[in-house]
Amino acid sequence: MKKNTFIMIFIALITNTVCFAVDIQEGKKAFETDCVKCHDSSLFDKPNNQKNVKDLKSLKKQVKQCATASGASWFEEDEENVVAYLNETFYKFKN
Ligand code: HEC
DSSP states (O other): HHHHHHHHHHHHHHHHHHHHOOOOOHHHHHHHHHTTTOOOOGGSSSSSSGSOOHHHHHHHHHHHHHHHTTTTTOOOHHHHHHHHHIIIIIIOOOO
16 A cells, blocks of 8 residues: 555656646636636736736736635646746746
């Protein structure tokens, strides 16, 4: 039993490393599922200088805070996908 658990964890670690890649489509889906309760993506349509978030670091922070506020139980991977989706689509920060 113990050995099985060990092997399962080992496989989970390997597949996670190999398969993990930021997925913008998944980010879009996650946003449309869990994030539109309070605001939709029109919040991001205004010019960057009228937005609160000014760089990639604060975008990550904001997404984390909003994800907690939404009550969705997101993994770090979901947050990264949504950050990538929002950045590619709206903010276009380089760093
Ligand atoms: C409980 C309500 C609530 C939920 C759910 C929510 N947000 Fe927010 N969010 C807010 C509020 C309030 C603001 C500030 C609005 C403003 O600046 O006009 C905000 C602002 C933001 C901003 C910053 C916009 C800017 O001005 O640059 C981002 C990015 C963001 N939310 C992402 C998300 C993401 C991603 C999710 C899904 C996990 C989400 N939000 C879900 C309430 C929420």
